[in-house]
Every structure is written in structure tokens, then in C-alpha cells.
Amino acid sequence: MVCKINPSLNYIITEIKSKIDILTVVEESNLHLSKRGRNYMGLCPFHNEKTASFSVNPQKNIFKCFGCGISGDQINLYARLHDIDNGQAIYQLSQRIGLTGKRLTKQQKVVISEQQEDRKLEKKFEKEYTQLFNYLCNLQNSMKAKAKKYKEMNHLEKDSLLIHYYHEKAYHEYLLDGLLAGLLEEIDFDQQIDFFELANGVVDNWKNLLKNQKLKGFENVELISY
Structure with missing residues (x-):
């Protein structure tokens, strides 16, 4: 059975990602990263290490640790840094941008459809x-x-x-x-x-x-x- 994401949730996630980038999440945390080329590097906050292997790509809004293998987007990073699950992270971040409890408009549904097609391509x-x-x-x-x-x-x-x-x-x-x-x-x-x-x-x-x-x-x- 294929699991489908609720369109409302899909829209909320897309809005969060468009309005809260991964560097904002980094700046609000205790992470200390240095710019290296297009990426930012530093010590991984999720395991002990002496050599920086934690990388953040602001263009793609993704992070990855080449030491322990943990990776994800700004929502996953926010969840891990605050020791909560992704659902709680989505709720907290959606509150921040004022989306909690709102119904989708027709225009928002069109945006969702276009975004899903873009992801397929x-x-x-x-x-x-x-x-x-x-x-x-x-x-x-x-x-x-x-x-x-x-x-x-x-x-x-x-x-x-x-x-x-x-x-x-x-x-x-x-x-x-x-x-x-x-x-x-x-x-x-x-x-x-x-x-x-x-x-x-x-x-x-x-x-x-x-x-x-x-x-x-x-x-x-x-x-x-x-």
C-alpha cells in the first residue's frame, strides 16, 4: 500500500521550507559552522568527532554528516536539534509562519499540484x-x-x-x-x-x-x- 501525504500537510511543509531556510535554523542553534565554498562545515552535533564532517548546503537547504551519515532538510535539522520528532517540528515551524489551523484555498491547491509535478520531473x-x-x-x-x-x-x-x-x-x-x-x-x-x-x-x-x-x-x- 502506497502512503500518500495529505495535501494540506504537503503545502504546510512547502511553505515552511520556502520561508525558513536551513541557515536560519543553524543560526538559532549552538552550531558553529565555517563557510567552505558553497557549503558550511563544522563538528557534527549528533556524535563525537574531532574533524569537521557536518556539512550544510544553503542552496539545497540540506545537511549531511559524512561521519555518522545523518542527513535531511531544515525541518529534520530543527527536529534533531530540539530533540523532537518531525511532526512536532512541522507544528512549531508552521505556528511561526502563521499557518496552523488554516484551510487551503483554491490557489494553494493549485500550487500543491504544480509542486508535485515539479518533484516528479x-x-x-x-x-x-x-x-x-x-x-x-x-x-x-x-x-x-x-x-x-x-x-x-x-x-x-x-x-x-x-x-x-x-x-x-x-x-x-x-x-x-x-x-x-x-x-x-x-x-x-x-x-x-x-x-x-x-x-x-x-x-x-x-x-x-x-x-x-x-x-x-x-x-x-x-x-x-x-
């Missing part, structure tokens, strides 16, 4: 983005394994598939670096879109190429799974 993009990265990784690893099977250079040069790959190798590595930067949120969304479109074209070309080749040695490699 975002999840679809993230899935396809990851698939492109994995495809190019698999292709790279498979070509390296294939090249190792040749004992002499003149034998390798007779493999048109490998020659084609090595002609594009530098560009493939450039795309992999860009896609990885997107997965790690080191580049902005517009740059992620650029790398997505470039990688998508390369993957489509390789799908067609691999379908038209006699792929001896590729029988057990899932290169055309995307």
Missing part, C-alpha cells in the same frame, strides 16, 4: 542523469577490459570499435567529470543540463554503434541498459 531528471553517468562508466570499463585482451598493438588497431572509442576517450572523460560534478552538486543546474544533453547525444550514438557491431567479448556487459 526532478526525480525523472536525476534518474536519467545517473543512468547516463553509469552508462559511460560501464563503457569506459568495458573498453579498458577489451583492450587488455590484445597482446600486440597491431592487433588492437584492427578493432574498429576500440579505435572509435579511443578517438573520443578525452571527450568521454570530460563528460564523466562533468556528470560527476553534477551528482556531487558542485555545479549549478544549468551546467548539469548542459552536461546531460551532451552525454545523452554521446550515449545515443554509442547505442546505435554497438547495435550495428558484432560485439565479440561484450556478451556479458550491460552496455545497452539505459
